[in-house]
Amino acid sequence: MATMNELYQGIIIEHDRSPRNFRTLDAPTHSGEGRNPLCGDEMSLQLVVDAEGVITDVGFQGRGCAVSKASSSMMTAAIKGKTVAEATELFDQFHALLTGKDADRTALGKLVAFEGLGAYPMRVKCATMGWHVLKDVVGHKS
Amino acid sequence: MLRSLDYAGSPSEPASLGMTGLREQFPILSATSRGKPLVYLDSAATTQKPQVVIDAERDFYTGWNANIHRGVYEYSERATVAYDGTRATAARFLGGVDADEIVFVRGTTEAINLVAQSFFRPRIATAGATVLVTEMEHHANIVPWQLAGATLVPIPVTDAGELDMEAATRLLAARPAMLAVMHVSNALGTINPIAELCAMARTHGVPVLIDGAQAVGHFAVDLPALGADFYCFSGHKLFGPTGTGVLWGRREHLAMMPPYQGGGDMIDLVRFEGSSFARPPERFEAGTPNIAGVIGLNAAMQWVMAQDTRAWERHDRELLELGRHLLGEIPGLRFIARPADAVGVLTFAMDGAHPHDIASILDGEGICIRAGHHCAQPLHVRFGVPSSARASFGPYTTEAEVRALATGLQKVRELFG
Numbered sequence: 302m303a304t305m306n307e308l309y310q311g312i313i314i315e316h317d318r319s320p321r322n323f324r325t326l327d328a329p330t331h332s333g334e335g336r337n338p339l340c341g342d343e344m345s346l347q348l349v350v351d352a353e354g355v356i357t358d359v360g361f362q363g364r365g366c367a368v369s370k371a372s373s374s375m376m377t378a379a380i381k382g383k384t385v386a387e388a389t390e391l392f393d394q395f396h397a398l399l400t401g402k403d404a405d406r407t408a409l410g411k412l413v414a415f416e417g418l419g420a421y422p423m424r425v426k427c428a429t430m431g432w433h434v435l436k437d438v439v440g441h442k443s
Numbered sequence: 444m445l446r447s448l449d450y451a452g453s454p455s456e457p458a459s460l461g462m463t464g465l466r467e468q469f470p471i472l473s474a475t476s477r478g479k480p481l482v483y484l485d486s487a488a489t490t491q492k493p494q495v496v497i498d499a500e501r502d503f504y505t506g507w508n509a510n511i512h513r514g515v516y517e518y519s520e521r522a523t524v525a526y527d528g529t530r531a532t533a534a535r536f537l538g539g540v541d542a543d544e545i546v547f548v549r550g551t552t553e554a555i556n557l558v559a560q561s562f563f564r565p566r567i568a569t570a571g572a573t574v575l576v577t578e579m580e581h582h583a584n585i586v587p588w589q590l591a592g593a594t595l596v597p598i599p600v601t602d603a604g605e606l607d608m609e610a611a612t613r614l615l616a617a618r619p620a621m622l623a624v625m626h627v628s629n630a631l632g633t634i635n636p637i638a639e640l641c642a643m644a645r646t647h648g649v650p651v652l653i654d655g656a657q658a659v660g661h662f663a664v665d666l667p668a669l670g671a672d673f674y675c676f677s678g679h680k681l682f683g684p685t686g687t688g689v690l691w692g693r694r695e696h697l698a699m700m701p702p703y704q705g706g707g708d709m710i711d712l713v714r715f716e717g718s719s720f721a722r723p724p725e726r727f728e729a730g731t732p733n734i735a736g737v738i739g740l741n742a743a744m745q746w747v748m749a750q751d752t753r754a755w756e757r758h759d760r761e762l763l764e765l766g767r768h769l770l771g772e773i774p775g776l777r778f779i780a781r782p783a784d785a786v787g788v789l790t791f792a793m794d795g796a797h798p799h800d801i802a803s804i805l806d807g808e809g810i811c812i813r814a815g816h817h818c819a820q821p822l823h824v825r826f827g828v829p830s831s832a833r834a835s836f837g838p839y840t841t842e843a844e845v846r847a848l849a850t851g852l853q854k855v856r857e858l859f860g
């Protein structure tokens with residue numbers, strides 16, 4: 302499992318430098334914002350969900366640490382093309398991974414790279430911030 | 444005299460800056476973190492504890508634990524004498540005030556809540572609701588006043604991270620109900636001109652509360668010379684236990700203040716029709732207090748009074764200058780402010796690296812710093828940054844640790860560069 306510094310040298314820095322889907326959508330069907338009161342970080346998330354419940358487009362914006370940015374970036378890549386139900390199930394798996402519980406590693410795919418973060422409970426909040434916003438957003442249509 | 448420092452660290456440099464014999468008294472300082480020697484640079488959040496403080500609490504629990512007051516047996520008597528006797532230590536520690544003006548609280552936060560509820564609030568009808576604070580206050584010196592119904596007016600902070608004294612003069616002349624100000628800033632290290640503020644407040648008849656949380660661990664405080672109305676601090680930032688603190692208040696104020704909380708120990712007579720209350724300080728100490736903690740706090744204050752705090756101040760200043768110099772050479776690093784009169788606190792931001800990432804990478808090197816808003820959100824708004832990274836020193840901090848910080852930050856720079 303990767304240590305924090307290895308995580309930084311790998312995926313975190315890479316996604317921090319070039320985050321995926323880091324943009325504002327023109328016509329989102331869902332949007333929302335989240336804030337981490339501990340650090341004051343903020344992010345907003347927008348989705349386009351079609352009639353079948355499939356997330357066809359996603360964009361995020363915000364101000365945050367490299368861990369939250371990288372995790373949100375990878376989240377957007379992972380949920381695009383999935384249904385809302387599948388995406389929330391993925392969050393449960395991701396949460397299980399970071400809290401040392403049994404997780405569906407196949408479903409998680411590339412997200413497994415964050416496993417090492419589980420050793421740093423103070424940073425798990427950063428890594429799940431985007432996911433929490435997602436969970437919130439799918440409950441509210443824009 | 445200050446020894447001039449060779450910042451480049453040439454081999455001819457004499458033994459590193461350090462207070463001889465001091466570090467050894469803190470058992471935790473020889474520990475490791477993440478497999479590396481612990482470099483503890485978060486003393487503004489809480490200080491480490493010397494062995495005498497740890498022993499004092501342990502001895503109480505192993506040797507003579509009992510509840511205080513109302514017990515006539517030997518152990519209860521001993522506990523009572525030790526607990527109440529700590530008031531005299533605190534009174535001496537604060538430069539010579541009266542022991543019965545010392546109220547034990549959980550910490551600075553509770554002290555300010557107590558004054559806001561029992562002193563400020565009942566006076567709103569006559570004195571008004573305006574509380575003058577500063578832009579650099581800790582949330583603990585903001586929110587309690589709001590909860591008590593205050594309208595807050597902040598004294599602005601300059602770009603150097605110092606109070607705008609011209610504005611302070613003007614705002615005090617408007618006679619707010621209260622001035623609540625920190626002695627030393629936890630976020631910037633600024634030492635505020637408290638005596639001057641108290642003198643100005645006095646001419647306008649404005650009572651002053653001073654949050655001394657960050658002062659007491661750095662230099663000796665002389666309350667009679669300051670002329671404040673209330674002063675408070677937390678034991679855990681003074682090498683003592685968590686959950687302990689001291690509120691000092693002028694006798695005439697304490698005498699007219701209603702209780703803060705009700706319960707045992709703070710009463711005179713209890714009847715279902717109504718109760719009457721004990722005199723201060725007991726009036727403000729409802730319920731069984733943190734007896735072991737107060738005994739530990741006593742040991743901490745005794746310990747500090749036996750130290751050469753003048754030498755601490757010089758050491759702190761030298762490390763601050765070294766830190767400002769070494770960190771100032773790191774590309775993309777900028778200090779939030781560099782107040783002229785300050786304790787050992789380095790608060791900074793780095794281009795492209797979020798404070799949490801900085802702290803995480805340093806953590807991998809065993810270096811403990813803090814990242815975030817340091818409970819001073821309005822100050823961060825003032826400086827236009829969402830958060831910052833902060834390294835803060837104690838008397839046990841060494842030159843080598845400050846150099847390790849600079850080396851660690853170079854690594855952060857390389858990673859995010």
Ligand SMILES: Cc1ncc(COP(=O)(O)O)c(C=O)c1O
Nearest residue numbers: 550551552581583629654656677
């Ligand atoms: C300046 C200042 N005021 C108040 C507090 C609050 O102290 P405590 O949390 O011990 O009550 C702190 C500590 O964080 C502080 O630095």
